[in-house]
Amino acid sequence: MSRTNSPAPAIELRGVSRRFTDPGGQNVGVQPTSLAVPAGEIHGIIGFSGAGKSTLLRLVNLLERPDAGEVIVHGQDLTRLSAAGLRQARHRIGMIFQHFNLLHNLTVAENVALPMRLSGEPAARIRERVAACLDFVGLAAKADVHPGRLSGGQKQRVAIARALAPEPHVLLADEPTSALDPRTTLDLLGVLADANRRFGVTILLVSHEMEVIRRLCHRVSVMEAGQIVEQLDIANGRIPEGSRLGGWLAEFGGTTGSASPEPIEPAPHHLVQESAHA
Amino acid sequence: MLETLEELLPEILKATGETLLMMGICLSAALVLGGALGLLVFLTSRGQALGRYRAFNLLANGVINVVRSFPFIILLVAISPFTRVVAGTSIGPLAASVPLSIAAIFYFARLIEQTLRDVPRGVIEAAEAMGASPLQIVRHVLLVEARSGLVLAVTVLAVSFLSYSAVAGVVGGGGIGDLAIRYGYYRFQTDVMLITIVLLVALVQSIQFLGQWLARRVDKR
Numbered sequence: 001m002s003r004t005n006s007p008a009p010a011i012e013l014r015g016v017s018r019r020f021t022d023p024g025g026q027n028v029g030v031q032p033t034s035l036a037v038p039a040g041e042i043h044g045i046i047g048f049s050g051a052g053k054s055t056l057l058r059l060v061n062l063l064e065r066p067d068a069g070e071v072i073v074h075g076q077d078l079t080r081l082s083a084a085g086l087r088q089a090r091h092r093i094g095m096i097f098q099h100f101n102l103l104h105n106l107t108v109a110e111n112v113a114l115p116m117r118l119s120g121e122p123a124a125r126i127r128e129r130v131a132a133c134l135d136f137v138g139l140a141a142k143a144d145v146h147p148g149r150l151s152g153g154q155k156q157r158v159a160i161a162r163a164l165a166p167e168p169h170v171l172l173a174d175e176p177t178s179a180l181d182p183r184t185t186l187d188l189l190g191v192l193a194d195a196n197r198r199f200g201v202t203i204l205l206v207s208h209e210m211e212v213i214r215r216l217c218h219r220v221s222v223m224e225a226g227q228i229v230e231q232l233d234i235a236n237g238r239i240p241e242g243s244r245l246g247g248w249l250a251e252f253g254g255t256t257g258s259a260s261p262e263p264i265e266p267a268p269h270h271l272v273q274e275s276a277h278a
Numbered sequence: 279m280l281e282t283l284e285e286l287l288p289e290i291l292k293a294t295g296e297t298l299l300m301m302g303i304c305l306s307a308a309l310v311l312g313g314a315l316g317l318l319v320f321l322t323s324r325g326q327a328l329g330r331y332r333a334f335n336l337l338a339n340g341v342i343n344v345v346r347s348f349p350f351i352i353l354l355v356a357i358s359p360f361t362r363v364v365a366g367t368s369i370g371p372l373a374a375s376v377p378l379s380i381a382a383i384f385y386f387a388r389l390i391e392q393t394l395r396d397v398p399r400g401v402i403e404a405a406e407a408m409g410a411s412p413l414q415i416v417r418h419v420l421l422v423e424a425r426s427g428l429v430l431a432v433t434v435l436a437v438s439f440l441s442y443s444a445v446a447g448v449v450g451g452g453g454i455g456d457l458a459i460r461y462g463y464y465r466f467q468t469d470v471m472l473i474t475i476v477l478l479v480a481l482v483q484s485i486q487f488l489g490q491w492l493a494r495r496v497d498k499r
Contacts, residue, residue, distance in 0.1 A: 061407055090409035101404035104499035105422050114418065115408040146498040172407075 008075055010039040010170055010202035016059050016069030026050045030059065031226040032069065037219075039169075042196050042203040044213040044234075046245070047223035053206040056223065057174055060204060061093045062086060074169045091119045094163030094201070098175035100155040102147040102162070109134065109143040112161045119166060126165075133161035136198075137191055153184035160191055164199065171195065173205040177212055185209075189216045210249060214239060283473060289457060290473065296371040296452035300443045301436065303375040308382035308435055315342070315383065316390025317416060323391075325399070327412035338387075345384040350442050353377050354449060374451030378442060386435050393427040394420055426497035433489025437482050454478055 013035045020029040030052045037043045045053045058064040059071055062078050071078045078089055094115075102111050109130050116126045134140045137157035147155055156176060163171055173192065177185040193216055196203055207213055213220050214237045222230040222245050230244045239246045283290075315338065321328040322335035329335075348356065354377040358368045361376040397420055405419045421428070444455020454474050462471025 063403060063407060087409040087411060090407060093407070095404065095407040097400055097404065099398075099400055101398070101400040103401060103419065103423055105425060105497070114405075118405070118408055118410050118414050118418065148499050166408075 008039070009036040009072075010041070010074060011035070011037040011043075011060055011204055012070075012072040013056070013059065014070040014072065016056075016066040016071060018055055018059060018064055018066050020052075020055050020064065022050075027226075028052050028055050029226050030055050030066075033226070033228050034069075035221060035228060037202055037204055039202050040196070040200050041219060042193070042205065042217045044217035044220040045204070045206045045223055045228075046208065046210065046213050046220055049208065051223040052226040053208075053223050054174055055226075057172055057204060057206045060170070060172055061090055061095060091115065091166055092168050092170070094166070094168035094171040096156065096159045096163050096171070096173050096176045098178050100147075100152075100159045100179075102155055102158055104146060104148050107144050107146055108139060108150070108158050111147065111158055112165050115162060115166050121166075129165045129167075130161075133165045134158075136164065136195070137161045151184075152180050153187060156180065156184075156188055157191060160188075160195065164195060164201070167199070168201060171201050171203045173203060175206055175208070177209065178207065182211075185212065186215070192216060210239075210245075210252075220245065283469075286461070286470060286473070290454075290477070293452060293454045293457040293474075294477070296456075297440070297443055297454045300371050300375050300378055300446060300451065300453055301439060303372075304378035304382040304439055304443075305432075305436060307379035308386035308439075309432070312383040312386030313390055316387035317394070317420075319387060320391045320394040320420075321412060321416070326402070327406070327415055342384045342387055345380065346388065348381075350377070350381055351445050353381055354445065358449070369450040371446070371452045374443070374446030374449055374453075378439060378446065381442065382435060382439050385438065386431070389431040389435060390428070393431050394424050396427055397423045426493040426499075429489055429493040429496060433485060433493070436485045436489070440478065440481060440485070454481075 013033060015032045015034055016030060017032045018030045020027070022028045026049075028050045033056065035043075035056070045056060047053050055064055059066050060073060062071060066079065069079075073089065073093060076089055078086060081089060103114065106114065112130045112133055113126050116129060121129075130143070131140070134143055137160055139154060139157050139161065142150065142154065142158075147158060150158065159176075171192075176192070177188050180188065189212060192203060192205075195201055203216075205212070205217065214234060217234055220232050220234055221228045222232070232240055232243055232245060239249055318328075319335060319338045319342070320326060322331045322338070323329065324332075345353070354374075357377055357380065361373050362368045364376050365373040367373050401423060402415060402419055405415050410418065441455070443451070443453050444459065446453060447456030447459050450456075454477055458471055458474035458478075461467045462474060
């Protein structure tokens, strides 16, 4: 399942680095690191807290500006764009978050419409996309409800619909299931896999949950101390034995009661229990 | 007491009109100028859309603090030359509106800045990730998500400046508070004092009730 022969990658980070200290004073920066994600791939980034996973993800749409290196999305080096050019490019880069980040004073439909209103799309086109995307995530019936009345899983579905509405090339997912229970997590992973299959959107996903990576991703990058230390193909949900990730799985899998790392139990277990950060 | 009321009715009506005039002017100035200033201070704070204009942020914060340090009565006297230039006179409700407006602008700027801080950082970030410009973030995110807090900020402003407007009596500003001071306090007419206080309490209650009702209505969180 090697996709390395594909032409131009959808996302390419070339030697990016970023010094960054999180509010807790922990250094979660990125060392000079490169990553290429081919179009159509679902690529996972996994690692312990403070490994720099989220920082790396946020470099892709320049929510964090790299201190050095190039960020190329859909053939465009974002670091060279003007402020207006960057805004234009961001219209085609969707993003979803651990805590959903919906606007609570807007209805579900208004939330989904927001990115398209910001980019000045005609009203008729917005209506059509909002209906299509809410339908896709199975929340057409909730269009006029405010997010405060939805469950966590439903909120994340709305966030996915919002990210997909402008037909992005790329979808960035920052711990999208970490605030959700295991069953809801599985539902959501289904929605993301569907979006990848049906719309061909390239997904770059950060998670500390091995199950999420294993079930959803085609390929995974393992991060440690701000660097990608390993990249693996995941075929049929198997983590190759003898890999660093396989080692972690064996080590932490042992604590949950399963003696052997293979076959992997379907019950999600957390690689690292991260406290929810605001 | 009824006789006093009848006797004083024209005075009370006039005073109420003056109070409303002063409040109208200073609240409008605060909403427009103070609102804009508060918004800019918020946007230029660390990590926000215009965070690179740090110098403006420090300067504006400093100015807001300095103006807010003045006890209102001192401000009133201190800026009277400026008041004379703007209003053409330094006495009467129009003149009193000048220091009231200045105080209200900086008071409201601070209120707005603090209210906007309640909008979760993640929501603003989501809009940035969508490609929102700073102006779009203001219009489509901050003003939407903070709107019930903004309504309450206006409510607090109105109640505070109803009280401040009484001090305007010092420069013959007029208004209900002035009436209370002139008749009720200086002339020991307790009944007048009571009438004006009842009037002020009724006004404050109405403002507060209206503000809270509206804030609840626009809050869908």
